[in-house]
Amino acid sequence: MNPDRPGPLIGPASGRLATYDISARPLCPSPGARGEAPGPDDRPRNPRGPATMATPEPSRPRREPVAPILLGSLLWGVGAPSTAQEPAPPASQVEQALRDFNAAFVAAYNRADAPALAAMYADDAEVFETDGARYEGRSLIERSYAELFEAEPGARIELSPEHVRLLSPEVVKEEGRSVVLPADGPPIRRFYTALYVKRDGHWLLVSVREEADPLPAPRDRLRELAWLVGEWVDEGPESEARVECQWSPDGHFLLREATIRQAGEVVHRVSQRIGWDPIAGAFRSWEFDSEGGFGEATWERDGNRWVISESGVSPDGLAASSIRILERIGPDQVRWTRTGLTIDGEEISGEERSVLSRVPPHPGLGDEAPPSSAPTRPTSPSHAERSPR
Structure with a gap:
């Protein structure tokens, strides 16, 4: 155990059309589907290609789980409106209906229930993805979800509707953001526009x-390091290193405090x-010690390891640099190694190692999810921030 410095473990209606904002968090991920079975000569499309062809091979799951946008535009499959339209339902009723719908969608997605998700689409539903791909039909939508869950087990979704417009008593347009959280890898964020129809x-x-969504929020980036949250300890016969990590109140940073004790002091x-x-395009950290030293570092992921290249200044004015490696050796253990230490231009041979174990959290504590931010846009009092959909 290093006695000097452990490494970081580390709405109301307005206008002629009924419009209102809601704070529900459900949405739909877009599966792949087309109206015909794939042939033996089909080839997967370039996911970054032009949006001209809309027939990707549904049997080949994507490497990244798709964050489907919710409901679709009701331009298809809807009968001509009656000249004697029913009055629009109260905003509160539509809002609650969409909240319930989205909550059910999120629950089905997070338990990898492809049939339940497909049942939330109309028989003639269509999904348009970011690369221009177009998927059509409930049966193929279900098939695509099943393939997605097989390719990305453990993936979860969060939905953040931002604006809802009632186009008619039985047609609603919704806009918002979704974020898919793979079991391993960074979050995938999308804008979406969805149309619901009441049948x-x-x-x-x-x-x-x-x-x-070209600008993921810092908190979404940091989810990749959310496993650091909690209390970690390495105890020796006469010394102890204890590291506590938590989210900043705004959710944009991880805050870590390390304490070294010797003989209880x-x-x-x-x-x-x-x-x-x-x-x-990288994670960075800044640290300050109790003796007046300070430093900064860049983090780079290498499988289960994080390689941290750091440099700083000692309290007596000497430049220092080193490489720290954090390697997860289990869900509740991490190995910390420091090597390549250089002080004032002189290399210090050898390396330091320590294994820190997670302290079980107290009931109700230890949440690895970042806190929600307060709204910043008056037009969307419930979800003004760029939240994932």
Whole structure:
């Protein structure tokens, strides 16, 4: 165990049409489907190609789970409106209906229930993905979901509707964001526009159209390091290293506090802040110790390991640098190694190692999810931020 410095473990109606914002968090992921079975000569399309062809091979699951946009535009399969239209239902009724729909969708997605998801689409539903692919038909939608769940076990989805417009008593347009959280890898965010249609008393998705969200929020990036959250300890006969990591109140950073004790006395403390650098396209951290030293580092993932290249200044004004490696050796253990230490231009041979174990959280604590941010846009009081859909 290193006694000097452990590494980071680390709505109301308005206008002529009824419009209102809601804070529900459900949405639909877009599966792949087309109206005919794939032939033996089919080839997967370039996912970044032009949106001209809309017939990707449904039997080949994507590498990334698709974050489907919810309900679809009811331009298809809807009868001509009656000249004597029914009055629009109260906003609260539609809002609650969509919340219930989205909650059911999220629950079905998170338990990998492809039949239940497909049942939420109309028989003639269509889904348009970011690359221009178009999927049509409930049966193929179900098939695509099944393939997605097989290819990406453990994937979860979060939905954040931002704006809802009642086009008629039986047609609703919804816009928002979705985020798919793979079991391993960064979140996948999408904008979506969805149209719901009410048939036989039930709301169904008829069309879903999605776009890439080019600016993921820092909190979504940091989910890749959410496993750091909690309390970690390495105890020796005469010394102890204890590291506590938690989300910042705004959810945009991870805050880590390390304390070193020898013979029961605190001899060193380190405070660290970890965040996402959108310019460098990498995680970075900044740390300050109780003796006046400070430093910064860049994090790079290598499988189950994080390689942390750091540099800093000691309290006596000497430049220092090293490589720290965090390797997950289990869900509740991490091996910390420091090597390549250089102080004032002089290399220090050897390496330091430590194994830290997670301290079981107290009931109700230890949540690895980042906190929600407060709304910032008056037009969307429930979800003003760029939340994932």
